[in-house]
Amino acid sequence: MTKAITISEVGPRDGLQNTKIFMPTDAKKRWIAALAAAGLREIEVCSFVNPKLIPQFADAAEIAAFAMTLPNIQVVALVPNLKGAERAAETGVHKISLPISASEAHSKSNVRKTVDEQVDELKRIVALRDALPAGRKMEVNGGISTAFGCTLQGEVPQADVLRLVERIAAAGADTISIADTVGYANPKQVREMFVEARRIAGPKLDAAHFHNTRGLGLANCMAALEAGVTALDSSMAGLGGCPYAPGASGNVITEDLVFMLEAMGYSTGVDFDKLIAARRILEEALPGAEFHGHLAKAGLPKGFKEAA
Amino acid sequence: MTKAITISEVGPRDGLQNTKIFMPTDAKKRWIAALAAAGLREIEVCSFVNPKLIPQFADAAEIAAFAMTLPNIQVVALVPNLKGAERAAETGVHKISLPISASEAHSKSNVRKTVDEQVDELKRIVALRDALPAGRKMEVNGGISTAFGCTLQGEVPQADVLRLVERIAAAGADTISIADTVGYANPKQVREMFVEARRIAGPKLDAAHFHNTRGLGLANCMAALEAGVTALDSSMAGLGGCPYAPGASGNVITEDLVFMLEAMGYSTGVDFDKLIAARRILEEALPGAEFHGHLAKAGLPKGFKEAA
Numbered sequence: 001m002t003k004a005i006t007i008s009e010v011g012p013r014d015g016l017q018n019t020k021i022f023m024p025t026d027a028k029k030r031w032i033a034a035l036a037a038a039g040l041r042e043i044e045v046c047s048f049v050n051p052k053l054i055p056q057f058a059d060a061a062e063i064a065a066f067a068m069t070l071p072n073i074q075v076v077a078l079v080p081n082l083k084g085a086e087r088a089a090e091t092g093v094h095k096i097s098l099p100i101s102a103s104e105a106h107s108k109s110n111v112r113k114t115v116d117e118q119v120d121e122l123k124r125i126v127a128l129r130d131a132l133p134a135g136r137k138m139e140v141n142g143g144i145s146t147a148f149g150c151t152l153q154g155e156v157p158q159a160d161v162l163r164l165v166e167r168i169a170a171a172g173a174d175t176i177s178i179a180d181t182v183g184y185a186n187p188k189q190v191r192e193m194f195v196e197a198r199r200i201a202g203p204k205l206d207a208a209h210f211h212n213t214r215g216l217g218l219a220n221c222m223a224a225l226e227a228g229v230t231a232l233d234s235s236m237a238g239l240g241g242c243p244y245a246p247g248a249s250g251n252v253i254t255e256d257l258v259f260m261l262e263a264m265g266y267s268t269g270v271d272f273d274k275l276i277a278a279r280r281i282l283e284e285a286l287p288g289a290e291f292h293g294h295l296a297k298a299g300l301p302k303g304f305k306e307a308a
Numbered sequence: 309m310t311k312a313i314t315i316s317e318v319g320p321r322d323g324l325q326n327t328k329i330f331m332p333t334d335a336k337k338r339w340i341a342a343l344a345a346a347g348l349r350e351i352e353v354c355s356f357v358n359p360k361l362i363p364q365f366a367d368a369a370e371i372a373a374f375a376m377t378l379p380n381i382q383v384v385a386l387v388p389n390l391k392g393a394e395r396a397a398e399t400g401v402h403k404i405s406l407p408i409s410a411s412e413a414h415s416k417s418n419v420r421k422t423v424d425e426q427v428d429e430l431k432r433i434v435a436l437r438d439a440l441p442a443g444r445k446m447e448v449n450g451g452i453s454t455a456f457g458c459t460l461q462g463e464v465p466q467a468d469v470l471r472l473v474e475r476i477a478a479a480g481a482d483t484i485s486i487a488d489t490v491g492y493a494n495p496k497q498v499r500e501m502f503v504e505a506r507r508i509a510g511p512k513l514d515a516a517h518f519h520n521t522r523g524l525g526l527a528n529c530m531a532a533l534e535a536g537v538t539a540l541d542s543s544m545a546g547l548g549g550c551p552y553a554p555g556a557s558g559n560v561i562t563e564d565l566v567f568m569l570e571a572m573g574y575s576t577g578v579d580f581d582k583l584i585a586a587r588r589i590l591e592e593a594l595p596g597a598e599f600h601g602h603l604a605k606a607g608l609p610k611g612f613k614e615a616a
Binding site: 155218221259293 | 461462463494497520523524526527531561564568572601603606607609611
């Protein structure tokens with residue numbers, strides 16, 4: 001039986017947040033529509049951050065509302081705080097994700113709050129979710145950032161991350177994801193972390209999120225899969241990076257990840273030709289940006305067939 | 309206990325064979341000396357191919373003889389045939405490696421022989437080894453190329469590779485390595501292949517050799533490690549590719565591989581600062597060549613310690 005893996009395309013959020021050029025709203029829409037048409041099942045479409053801090057997301061509400069008109073995708077938005085969650089809720093997105101740093105130094109740099117304060121913010125967001133009108137469903141994800149180390153703080157003890165997993169679950173989040181924000185993780189560390197986190201959070205443990213800063217992105221995805229993870233974040237063309245984590249660079253590359261998974265017999269639902277077509281839209285809309293990816297360059301192996 | 313992994317640096321051979329610029333002999337020597345000084349335990353220093361076909365290796369004998377003067381390294385040379393093996397034997401190298409394609413199409417393109425003819429060539433080389441004077445030891449490796457697919461032939465059945473493992477062992481090779489010459493392999497395929505190959509060849513099964521053409525190099529290294537492999541080929545700056553396999557591109561990047569292994573607690577013996585110093589020599593000697601590698605760009609994580 002073919003096992004399905006959910007790839008959450010975070011390019012429109014994690015990718016664009018670190019891109020200096022403003023991607024025109026229409027191009028964003030065409031790109032997101034093309035990503036959905038390529039078969040990606042989940043797309044993180046924007047961030048409801050203060051647009052004064054990241055002007056790229058000045059059109060967040062319009063983008064989120066547009067994405068909600070597309071069939072067959074789970075629409076996700078990042079929210080840095082309760083205010084962002086309120087704005088996101090108005091657009092009707094299926095899921096919001098609140099970043100909560102395992103590193104105090106990154107927490108202060110990224111959301112200007114201590115870790116404790118950000119956990120309290122999560123509780124307020126959970127209350128917002130619970131107060132939504134009957135029939136209006138919006139999942140809340142707690143996304144643990146800098147879980148494998150931090151360029152500001154250095155080492156981040158596994159125990160700190162696991163305690164945060166426990167607190168996020170207790171606060172009432174629907175799902176928990178764990179992120180290597182700055183590309184420090186190695187496969188051994190990843191396997192151990194996800195095995196332990198699953199012991200604590202059970203099925204609430206959701207996506208693994210890796211950056212390819214040191215080239216280990218796909219190896220870390222493999223390790224997460226081996227630990228039972230079935231949802232992986234990645235970004236088209238490997239765009240990405242946290243503007244408030246010095247030295248953070250591109251995410252795992254969606255095209256390469258899809259190839260690896262399909263070659264191994266996992267089902268991602270993604271059609272390669274359509275995925276490459278979506279990449280062309282991105283390339284045309286962001287001239288001069290740095291695009292990564294081996295598969296877009298090398299093409300599929302001769303006679304390659306995608307999994308059923 | 310820290311487990312030791314042997315990284316066989318194939319840059320001076322696999323890397324340079326696909327590089328259009330001739331690297332001056334003196335620069336090659338300085339580079340190889342720097343690689344050895346960085347702690348790499350095995351270096352494939354040249355190819356005893358006909359220099360009319362690959363002029364880069366016109367100085368193979370001089371390079372091999374020089375490498376034999378360096379302490380604490382295993383010196384390896386590629387030989388395409390018996391004539392190359394005879395030339396290599398004169399230089400006293402510790403090990404020679406004969407490529408034997410699992411794909412008939414690549415075999416004819418690469419060594420102008422059928423697979424059967426190349427296995428016969430291996431037998432003649434084993435006889436050469438056995439006829440060396442007492443006390444003169446030269447290991448013979450049979451290196452199975454295009455083991456995970458071929459840009460000329462397409463799919464390469466696992467059974468063809470395993471039959472070749474058996475024949476190479478029976479022919480008297482000391483070791484057997486398995487290579488993904490064109491970057492088609494995926495981790496699932498790699499794990500299965502090395503588990504099965506070990507069942508046949510036992511401790512004769514030696515290195516895994518991957519190209520990063522589709523970005524899966526390190527993930528494939530992980531899979532090989534999980535299958536019990538303890539020797540991995542890689543190339544500094546990810547140079548490499550087979551001139552007779554269309555579409556083949558760079559090897560697994562040594563710097564990134566060393567980082568992954570050391571971060572996971574494996575011991576490679578390599579010192580990072582010295583490794584980067586060796587890369588500088590390469591960069592200066594090959595202006596305009598395409599150098600890869602995440603670690604050389606991003607640096608080590610804050611507070612990172614190499615394994616003991």
